[in-house]
Amino acid sequence: MHVFGPQADYPFSPQRSYTPEDCTFEDLELLRAALGIDRAVIVHGGAHGTDNRVTLAALDRAPDTLRGVAVIPSGLPHTDLEEMHRRGMRGCRMSTVVSGGASFDHLEGLASETFDLGWHLVLHFNKATELVELAPRLHALRSHFMLDHLARIDGRDGVASPAFNTLMRLLDTGRCWVKLASLYRLSADPYPHPDMLPMIASVVAHRPDRVIWGSNWPHPICPVPMPNDGDIVDLIPLWLPDVHMQRQVLVDNPAALYGFPPID
Structure with missing residues (x-):
């Protein structure tokens, strides 16, 4: 937010x-x-x-x-x-x-400068091709880093794209995180944006411990009709059908990354 x-x-x-x-x-x-x-x-x-x-x-x-x-x-x-x-x-x-x-x-x-504080780096891409160009530098880092907005990979490119293959290799470092946020910007399909599901499922299956969800409220620089935040929340069971996975992505992963106390 x-x-x-x-x-x-x-x-x-x-x-x-x-x-x-x-x-x-x-x-x-x-x-x-x-x-x-x-x-x-x-x-x-x-x-x-x-x-x-x-x-x-x-x-x-x-x-x-x-x-x-x-x-x-x-x-x-x-x-x-x-x-x-x-x-x-x-x-x-x-x-x-x-x-x-x-x-x-x-x-x-x-x-x-922020490594000793335990901070992570958030990377906000204009184009998914930038991830491919930046990947060698990311592999060389010690810090954890977050690919904001699914690294800006759109539904038309999907799981076969060079950018998505780069994302999956970065997940293998254990230091890469992916934020599922504002995917309405990346989809070629109307709500509920089914063309984004193959990428979401692949990322969650590969590293469920490295995924978080974001609302992106209040949706600045929104090139599509302004989304309803309730509709965005209602996508969560579609993206994460398993209740235990919902708990991990919505509660446990962000608690670990941002230093919130664990919830019983």
Whole structure:
């Protein structure tokens, strides 16, 4: 999930590539209550650039139930990283989709600087072909890393594509994670997007311990009709028919990755 604004308190970055509406901490809490989501992760939104105050402020208000992913450049003082960690940050995101944040040029630097904190790296691709190009560098990392939005592999390309084969090989490292989020952007089929199912099933069968689910609320930069978040939640039993797998992907995996206490 993301939070944006209010802009009066947390201005957007002048270098941003999109301008969302205010979607505040209060809005997030209403959504969590409506969907029955007890614990959540806020990925810092690109519209705010590398100014992480809006995300940190949200984490401060619900430290037991929220964790965060920052957008930062490499080269920050370690004391700044330690303070972000204390307040609930557990990873950092690089993107080729939005401007004003951190690009993949920061990959090795951020990996080195955040490794001792146990942070993972979130990779936000504009095109799936970028994964193929980046793969040798990812294989060389010590850090865990997350392929956001199924690495942007669309339903037309699917399991036979070079990008998906690269993804599966990266899963074999044990350090690669895959986020099932905003797949409505990648599908050529209307809801419930059946063309995405072969990729989802392959990833979950191969490394069920390295998959998490994301809502992507409030769906910034949405090139398709705005999805209903209830409909997105209703896809979970289609993607994860087994109740034990639902528990692993929705509860146990994110608890391990983001440092939430285990739930009995």
